[in-house]
Amino acid sequence: MLPWKTIIQFQKETDTPVYLQIANSVIQEMRKGRVGPGIKLPGTRQMAEILEVHRKTIVRAYEELDAQGWIEMHPSKGTFTSKELPETNARRLTNNQKRNSFPTATGYNVKVNYAVRTPVPPLRHINGFHDGPDMRLIPSDELGRAYKSVLSRHTYLKFMSYVETAGVEKFRMVLSDYLNSSRGLQTTFENILVTRGSQMALYLLSLVLFSKGDTIVVGDTNYYYADHTFLMAGMKLARVKVDEYGIDVDAIEKICRRKKIKALFITSHHHYPTTVTLSAARRIKLLSLAEKYGFIIIEDDYDYDFHYLSSPLLPLVSADTKGMVVYIGTLSKTVAPAIRTGYIVAPQNLITELARVRQLVDCQGDPIMELALIEMFEEGHIKRHMKKAVLAYHKRRDLLCGLLKNSLSDVVDFKIPDGGLAIWAKFHKSVPLPPLSEKLRPQGLILSNGLIHNTSSISMNATRMGFGWMNEEEAEQAVDLLVKTIHSK
Structure with missing residues (x-):
């Protein structure tokens, strides 16, 4: 033996x-x-x-x-x-040509899309004014236990296979209840399609709702990836100014009188990138215009959960009675960006068509994560996390705004945002953002150069400065380095 x-x-x-x-x-x-x-x-x-x-x-x-x-x-x-090992060695194909490495480029032409920026490393390992939540605050232990719990249940084995294209029905029911209670909606699970983040939602909508040559109204400036999703669909962008009360609805009405518009894209709660909130009066008029002129409102409510006023304005979709608003959102900001769980809320006929087309992109979402999120909702982990996170981000907002006001008020102009995780900072022309960003990076500080927000030939010299990513000590160090770099010769 x-x-x-x-x-x-x-x-x-x-x-x-x-x-x-x-x-x-x-x-x-x-x-x-x-x-x-x-x-x-x-x-x-x-x-x-x-x-x-x-x-x-x-x-x-x-x-x-x-x-x-x-x-x-x-x-x-x-x-x-076993008499034979259950592993086989593949036979190499040979064509009498020596190969030392994988090809460095294709042997055929690949069309380069210069209109869309090349993906860049997120550099989240470096401290800075990153736009997004702080991963140290997420309920990772609770999420891990929920995920493990789902995988350990034999009754959930069926979800390891193919599931409904629109998402796990129970998750859509839980999500519907959450949206109804937090945003004043009146949905059922049949009004929800689960997507891999809000960007996938925009892409599906561009495939289903729009044709080449359609006109869509967007803000000036606007969310970069929304603009380019619509442009890829062959749409024409009609830009409208955004002021302290949100997008200019009167200007939208003037456009409607001149020509047919297919849709309007808006981030009503906190306009991206400027963070301003669309006023109640403009919301009411916007809904009226949509009904009158027959255009679709795509309402991207990417960070509704982060508001610091006692009574935030409910989304446009909560007052929509004619089915003119398509509402999209995400849990990627609420929980973590790596959790690619977004959603589309719309009348059932649109949800059905979106699910039909979604099969061509991705036949389903992530059912195991959806089941884990059900437990997170039902056990109260999401609600408790949001309460703690909002308190922490509120303090971080006040801290960063105070530091900037005390140290850089002569070169940085901003309005304290009512919510969200970033401020919209306009830098004096004497401090051009691109060179400043390049100087800060080798010193261990990330600040966006703001170029992604420019929608015309004129540079706004403005950028989003995230406050959620940094704790108090990190924020103080960041502003101190920012001040020294700006004032250095």
Whole structure:
């Protein structure tokens, strides 16, 4: 008999189950040839005594090896290592040409889309005025437990296969209840399509609702990736100024009188990038114009959950009675950007058509994450997280605004935002943003150069300065470095 106690190595105090360690140890020895083919293994009881583990552990180890094809279990005869290893080496294709590395470029022409910026590293490992939530505040332990809980339930095995294209029905029910209670909606699960983030929602809407040559009204300035999603669909952008009360609705009415517009894209709660909130009076008139002229309102409410006033304005969709508003949102800001869970809220006929087209992009979402989020909602983790996060971000907003006002009021102009995770900062022309951004990066500080927000030939020399990402100490260090760099010669 082989010295199994020496051959099989495992540790009881690790995260990997002992039965898997035993199975993996046998596999490694078979690969090395130390344990050959057709060798009879000790019975489960005998092997358990040799390795000083429970017999059930050996049973599971043998079942794992059998499932992978490394052993053969014959009733009344015993358990043997397989005569042939369950792994094959692929045969290399040859065309008599030497190949030392993968091709550096295609052998055919690839059309370069210069209209869309090349993806850049997020540089989130460097401190700075990043736009988005602080990952240190997310309920990661609760999310991990919820995810593990879902995977451990046999009743949820069916969700490891294909599910409804629109999303897990129970998750859409929970999400519907959440939106109804927090945003004043009156939806059912049939009014919701779950997407991989709000950007996918915009892309699907551009495929379903629009044709080449359609005109869509957007802000000047506007969310860069929304603009380019519409442009990729062949649409024409009609830009309208945004002031302290939001997008200029009177200007929209003038456009409607001159020509047919298909849609309007708006971030009503906190306009992106300027953070201003669309006033109640303009919201009412905008809905009236949509009904009168028949254009679609795409309302992107990307950060509704982050507001610091006691009574935030409800979204446009909450007052829509004619089905003119398509509402999109995301949990990527609420929980974490890596959780690509967005949604579209609309009348059922549009949801059905969006699901039809969604199959061409991605046949379904992430059902396991959706089930985990159900537990997070039902157990109150999301609500508790939001309460703590809003308090923390409120303090961080006040801190950063105070630091900027005290130290850089001569070169940085901004309005304290009512919500969100960033301020819209306009820099004096004597402090051009691109060179400043380049000077700060080697010193360990990230500040957007603002070029992505320019929608015309005129540079606004303005950018979004995130306050959510940094704690108090980091914010103070960041502003101190910003001040020194601006005032240095």
